[in-house]
Amino acid sequence: MAQQLLHPDRLFSADVTQREIAKRLYNGVKDLPIVSPHGHTDPRWFADDQCFSNATELLIQPDHYLLRMLYSQGITMEQLGFSTDGRQSAVDPKSVWRIFAAHYYLFLGTPTRMWMDYVFAEVFSLNECLTIDNADLFYEHITDALQQDEFKPRALFERFNIEVIATTESPLDDLKHHKKIKDSGWQGKVITAFRPDNVIDPEFEGFEANLKRLSELTDEPLDTFSSYLSSLFKRRAFFKEMGATSSDHGHLSARTLDLSADEKEQLYLTIRSGNFSADDADKFRAQMLTEMAVMSLDDGLVMQIHPGVHRNHNQQLFNQFGRDKGADIPIATEYVANLKPLLNKLGNNPKFRLIIFTLDETTYARELAPLAGHYPSLKLGPAWWFNDSPEGMRRFREQTTETAGFYNTVGFNDDTRAFLSIPARHDVARRMDCAFLAQLVAEHRLTESQASQIAYDLTYTLVKQAYDL
Amino acid sequence: MAQQLLHPDRLFSADVTQREIAKRLYNGVKDLPIVSPHGHTDPRWFADDQCFSNATELLIQPDHYLLRMLYSQGITMEQLGFSTDGRQSAVDPKSVWRIFAAHYYLFLGTPTRMWMDYVFAEVFSLNECLTIDNADLFYEHITDALQQDEFKPRALFERFNIEVIATTESPLDDLKHHKKIKDSGWQGKVITAFRPDNVIDPEFEGFEANLKRLSELTDEPLDTFSSYLSSLFKRRAFFKEMGATSSDHGHLSARTLDLSADEKEQLYLTIRSGNFSADDADKFRAQMLTEMAVMSLDDGLVMQIHPGVHRNHNQQLFNQFGRDKGADIPIATEYVANLKPLLNKLGNNPKFRLIIFTLDETTYARELAPLAGHYPSLKLGPAWWFNDSPEGMRRFREQTTETAGFYNTVGFNDDTRAFLSIPARHDVARRMDCAFLAQLVAEHRLTESQASQIAYDLTYTLVKQAYDL
């Protein structure tokens, strides 16, 4: 194949004027370090620094983008190496890889394809297009490489020029991997983020057991709302000690509440009784967002809310294979009324910072940009998950800049557990920001030097400021 | 007028790089046969093969796109040849044509104008722009041509290079025109599609009388839900025998239900009692979508759902002139919760196929692409009706490809009763797909050979696969 897998000008406009500007802007940011303030890599990788196993286990099986597309075209979970008795691979990883290669055309036009091609070319120097014919060669080349020292997690971390990466853990986590990393003397900066869904959402699986564990970890009886809040505050303190600069909240809606002390206590007791309604649970989650915000005033953790996903929509798949298999579906999400109680309490407070994400793009221009373009505490997270695509990023900028400008946004989040794709994802984001800015320059809405500064800020400054990194 | 009415490069980007790629892609698909799996042409045309009457009756009066725009600018239905006592034309068809010509500027920038210009130029060799000055000439030229053999329905069908076309009939239809076509020995493939709204929607006009007729046609007493289902299954079998490969469902919402046997029986009896609430009717429609899906497992008919239209919004117009006069208005539509019962029952079943349409484009990226990019049974219908436009098609690809790719879509549907515009509509779709693909190639996201294969598949392969044609 004569054609390059990765064209150096990919994602830039075909228009020569725009492209030349975009290239210059991109040259100014392409080598900046990666700051990854929100993601789901496994801290164990960096703690133990063991070799990754093989191409399939590393690149396919944990990637819900890949699983969902293959599944949508009739590939079964069993064919992909999952079994119903707890995720053990029942098939040869190479046969899974071949299935992936044979169906790689399904990803044409999707960000997944761009990310994978980048991984093949930039991480593994595989510059051909993956096909069924070279599937085995790819598998073996990648799997062999993974056994080399320079493909161990820490080596890749350094090669990827990651300045800092955040993982996500629940308050019940002992953060032993983070401790091990800290104690190891390795210079790589891997921090945690505080994700308390499993102890503040009464409908989370195992909620009562989780609270029991929380009680043990914090020496709090949790018999009152106040004791419950104390236990959470203690865990936040521990997370902060281990490097956390943010909390992260993935509720179904963006609802917040600001109840009276009595109402809160009563609601807590109802929840703890186990005898609560769906509305009680919803109110509790809503109130707890406000409580977390109040704690942020004290401990300075930046608060992130990314609501609006119906998790595990496919009941049969969930029953058989569990969560995170590509069956989460976004829903319409409302922010104006839902965030009002929290914003009315803390939105004007200079010590509080809230970053909002959405999968409902209809709210960009209508709700989120107007809110972020007014409240000092509120910033907009980037195009996220299903919208972490060239088109999604373009829509984000086109629909938020007019009202919120660039400086009420917070740079890019890769939000991924697919470690090897992190440089690819940041590269797409940098290219798309430069392409958008290049259009503004070409249409004489910005000077190139203004655009150059903005590109730098979107890539580096804003994310560090927003997450206190 | 020196200027060509139809420029050969119309709809392609002005950017030279993109345009040259688009032209090459388009050359590869422009002469492919038309596959029209969903539409509303009258089977009588192909059965009887009589001449069409005149330009006004053929091109204006049945076209709700035309009627609505003219009406919006103060042209009355009477001026357009409709009377309140049952649609007889009270005015000279040529005067209607002149009104249309005088107001043809209203359609500038709309797909209707593109389709009409194509019909004028490509079907009738009228290469001037229609104006009030040449209105009579156009009317007479077209009306004269329609009296010629080569403008009879079957001749046009062949000239249009239609490989297969589906019409839409209710279960109460005897399909005699389809039978006549079959028996005629003519090679043109005209199939039906099963559209049971009038016998599964309790609020449809004449529902009870319709069920009576259904009972007669199928020798089923319809005294139980089971007998009712049997009668529908028999009609589906008859439709399938007459070539149908799909059913088609146009409910107000996408709501589905999966009730227990007892609940279904009870609901059916309530509906048949005539003493039912709006919610009962809604539940019944929702349950019947699931029943239709279950029957699809048996008989293999592909299921289509296109919800979300408030029919006959203009009460006065409806009272005077009836339905399909351009007063249907889309509404916000929810898919994630509404489709869950049906998808949880059948969405993983490889024998079931469901094609979803929408007029609520906010659901493309948020709900439909994520659903279709996961469930094996689910595919996305194309940009439809009000969104069957260059901009609408562009939005469809830009908002679905990132998550569903190209291969969870099903090609183009013209969905029209305007027979002469069918080639025009398919041509717009082919051009817009090529224009979109050309941009991806020009931005180095696809190779041209990949794009060429995708263009072919979008035009031909996917529609044949999706509809089992």
Add this chain to the structure above:
Amino acid sequence: MAQQLLHPDRLFSADVTQREIAKRLYNGVKDLPIVSPHGHTDPRWFADDQCFSNATELLIQPDHYLLRMLYSQGITMEQLGFSTDGRQSAVDPKSVWRIFAAHYYLFLGTPTRMWMDYVFAEVFSLNECLTIDNADLFYEHITDALQQDEFKPRALFERFNIEVIATTESPLDDLKHHKKIKDSGWQGKVITAFRPDNVIDPEFEGFEANLKRLSELTDEPLDTFSSYLSSLFKRRAFFKEMGATSSDHGHLSARTLDLSADEKEQLYLTIRSGNFSADDADKFRAQMLTEMAVMSLDDGLVMQIHPGVHRNHNQQLFNQFGRDKGADIPIATEYVANLKPLLNKLGNNPKFRLIIFTLDETTYARELAPLAGHYPSLKLGPAWWFNDSPEGMRRFREQTTETAGFYNTVGFNDDTRAFLSIPARHDVARRMDCAFLAQLVAEHRLTESQASQIAYDLTYTLVKQAYDL
């Protein structure tokens, strides 16, 4: 700074073909008079024709776009010259100006920046980019200029080539400034518009006192619904006498109702009793929209509805500094069901005209273009407020033209109290319409002569027709 502040080709595509067409189209409309049928300038300016005070009081403090962005980045209202005891400036206006200059980078990419740069360059011949370094120079230059005769309101009005401008007043206004303008012999045409929110929304601050004043003004007891309607009709007549051609309605939703006479009377009495529910208030507003429409039939005032804004979302800011400080946030808005009662009553009436605005762009393609593309009475207002931006205008045309065409829209509204920015705003609108049309020409969907006519109509004809000017 060598670089021009305002490039003559700004906002036109970088593509040479498109740009050259856009320039020609723009040349045909750029010097047309400004028709401003909907805005919030202060009629006192034109009545008294006094000098404006200084740059800060004229350009910053009344501009909620500016205030909200600065506030969002931690600038306090106090720093911007507001105090909690009634808006007196507690700080030096020049220090406010410096804060603005130091934060002017926040507006990069926003329409505010384009408008301000236009004001600097075109109104004040300041062709540099505003920075903290030249902030004082800008302040002094502008403030000095404002003391000159040629910068007085009437001189600017004439220099701006304003053919007519509408202000907005409540029924309780005595329109003395308008009277003074009329009596002055000055030729500038400044008309009013009838904005009755404060006497038809029972939840408006001071509603009962407002009705008392209304009663006095009209010699109506307001003891019956009929007397209440009479009083409103009298004020409409007075406004019409003073030049008004339109009414203007800014309710939370687009809800309308068409109640029976008894229901209306009963509802009115409930409202007047002061003992009403939120739903009663909502119903009353809904019914009153229909009543206003009925009056339009008589007096010919064009009706404008722009719903969908949660006013004063920031409770603390509102309590301290009052309304219009940049804390209004759009919400999702429904039109199909909400407008049905009004449209079913009057939507087919050729004597009635209704112009609808939205901040919920999801309704453009789904609801508003289909409604306006059908009902003779209904027209679409332009991209508005938060969407009065290049991107917002582009989205408006891309999402409405396919279904409503160009001729069911009404040209541009600046909707502003920022008098000096009016030419800038109209210029952006003219450029964006020309850029959109240029693309259609370049893609061979319009001829250039068709586009040229449309550009003229969008700029001048349609607004005069729509507002009976």
